[in-house]
Amino acid sequence: MSSTATRRSRFGPLFVAPAFIHLLVFALVPIAYAGYLSLFKLHLIRGQMHFVGLTNYGYTFGDASFWNAMWNSARYALMSVPLGMALGLGVALLVNQKLKGVTIFRTIFYIPSIASGIALSMLWIYVFLPKTGMINTALGWVGITNETDFLANVHWAMLALVVMTALNGVGPKMILFLAGLLNVPPELYEAAQIDGASRPRQFWRITLPMLAPTTFFVMVTSTIAAMQVFTPVYLMTKGGPEDTTDVVGYHIYQESWVRFNTGLAAAQSFILLAVIAAIAVVQFRLQKNQLKGYSTA
C-alpha cells in the first residue's frame, strides 16, 4: 500500500466521522428510538410507559381521521408535485436562453426558496384573504366580485395550499432542471434541426427524454417533501376547514405535541415512513423501466 493510500485509510474515517455522527445522533438514533416508543402507550408528560406491542399500529389502521389525513397528504402530493414540476421545468426552459442578464432572472426565481417558510405562509394568508386579499382584489379589478375565503372554504383550502407551495418551490426545481438542460448535448438539437424537427418535437423527443434522470430525482424528492408538508398547514389552515387540509404531518404533530400521545404518534410516523418508502419504490421501479425503454430505443 502506498503512503498516500495509508494516510487516506487512516484519516478517511476521521473526515467522514462528523457527518456520520450527525446522521447517527440526529436521524438514526431518533428513528430507532421512535420505533421503540411506537410499541408503548406513552403519555410524554406523565412519563407512563406501558408496553402494548403493535396496538398503536392496530389503532392507527382503524382510525378514520388518520387515513383522512393520509388521503389529504396524497391529494396534496398528487396536485402539488406535477404542478410544481411543470412550473420548475417551464421556468428552467425560460431561463435557459442565451440572453443578456438571464442570471438575474434565475436569481429572482430562486429567491423565494431562500425565504423562510413561515414568512411566506404569513404573506400568502394575505393573498388569500376574502375581501382585501390580492386574488379577490385582482378579480375585482376585472369586474368579478368575489369574497371567497380561500383558506376557510372546503373546496378551495387545499388548492390554495397547493398553489402557494408549488409557486414557492419553483426555485430549487428550476435549478435542477436547468442543470439537466445544460447537460443536454447541443449536437442532438443540431441534428434534429437538420432533420427538420420542429421546436415542440425537439422538446418531446430530445429534451424530455434527456431530462428523465433529473425529472425522476425531482419527482421522488418532491413527493417525499409533499407527503411531509407541515409549515403552511400549521400556519394557514390548522388542518381545516372540516379537516380537508389535515395532512398527515400536521396530524402527527397534533397527536404528539397537543394531545401528548407520543407512542401513537411514533407509530403513525412509522406508517407514514412505510407509505413514503412504498411510493418511492414504485417510482423507482417505474423509472427503471422507463430508462430501460429509452436506452434500447
Next chain:
Amino acid sequence: MRCVLYSQVRITHALLAAFALLTPLACAPSDAPGTIVLHVANWGGAKEGTEDDKRVEDIYREFERQNPDVRIQEESVPQDYVAKMALAYVAKAQPDIMMLDLSSSALFINCGVVSDVSPLMQADKSFRQEDFFPNVFAAATRGDKVYAIPLDFTPMVMYYNKRMFDQAGVPYPKDDWDFAEFQALARKLTIKDKQYGFAFKNWPAGWVMWLWNAGGDHLKQDPPTATGYLDSRDCVKAVTFIKDLVAEGSAPSISQAAAAGVDLFANGQAAMTISGHWDLMTYKNAPKDANGKPKITWGDIGVVPLPHEVPQSQTVMYESGYAITSQCKHKHLAWKFIRYMTSHDVQAKYQFSGIAVSARKDVAEERARASELEASFLPIIPSCRPPYGSKVEGYEFVEDQMTKAMDSVIQNSRDPYQALHKAAQAIDREFAK
C-alpha cells in the same frame, strides 16, 4: 499533501480551542456570587418598552431591591406555551415559577408539572385566602391542595357601544335579557354594509357560553364525554341561533370578520361583542377616524352579562395564576415572589394597565370605585365558571373540534346537529385513546 493535511488539522484544533474558550465566557453568569436566579415563565410576547412593560419591570426590580440575593429572570413564551412548558418539564429544564392559564391547567396539575403550594400557604401566617374571590381561587385547587395563586382573571362579558345604541334610539341592554331580546337589538343596530349588530368570532372560548345560556353543556366531565352533550338539543339550538344571526346579516360571517382585518367593535363597525377584560386595552388604543378621533373610547362602552334562556346568566372566566413548578429548587423564594406579586400594593400597580380584574377582592373593589366600567364587571364574577380545561386534560382538542364544527356550520352551511354530532364523536374517540 502532508502539509495541507496538517494545516487543516491545526486550523480545526485552533477553532475547537477557541470554541471551548468562548463557550464558558458566553454562558458566564453576570450575577454576583451567591445570587439566586428565579426563572418566571409566562406567555407574554417580546417587551416593547411600553409604559406597561416598564411598570412590570419596576415591580420585578423592586422585589430584587427587597431581596438583594435574588434576580428575577422573566421568560416569555409567546407561542405554543402549553407544549413548551410540558417539554421543559420532560427535559428537566423547568422555570421556577410558571404562569398557569386556567384553560390548560388540568394537564399541568394532574401530571405533577406544578407543585402543591398548600404547605407553603399554611406556613405563611400572613397569607389570607379570603383576600381572593372564592371561585377564582378555587379554580386551581384539588380538594385541600392548591396549585396556583391567582394573579388576575376576567369573565367573558357582553360589551356594547352606547353611542351606537343612542344613535339607533334603542335602550341599553339590561342585565336580565334573553336571546330574543338580544336578537331584536342586534337587528336594530345593524346597518347594511356599514355596521353589524354583533361581532361574532369563531373562538370557542368566546361562544361556549351561548350553549350554557341555552340550557346545554358541551361536555360531561368524568369521564369526559361529548356525545349527548355537545350535540344536545340545547347546544344545537344555540349554534342555530348564532348561524341565523350570521345568515340574516346581524353578525359577520367568519370570512367577513377575517376580511375586515380589524376588531370590528374597536373599529366602530359592530354595536356588541363578547370578550374579556383584556380587550379594554384594545379599545383604549382603538383606531382613529379621519378627524383623528378614536372610533371608540372607554366612555362609549357598556358591559352586561350575557343573554340567557336559563334563570341565571352563565359565563366562563379565564384566569392566570402563579404556580411553583415541581422541579423548582427554591420553593420558599418562589413563594415569597408569588406573595409579593399577589400583594395589595403590587396588584394595585400591576393592574393599572387594565388587562384584567385583580384576583384580590380589595384591589378589584378599589378599581371599581374609581371606574364605572370596572364596576360593571364585579356583579358578573359570582356566576363565572372555570373552563373545562382546568379539570379536563386535552381540552384543547375539544375546542379545536368546536371551532371546526362552527366553521362548517357558518362557513360551509352544514346542519348544526350534524356538525356538532361529528365533533362530539371525534372528541369521544380522542378521550377513549
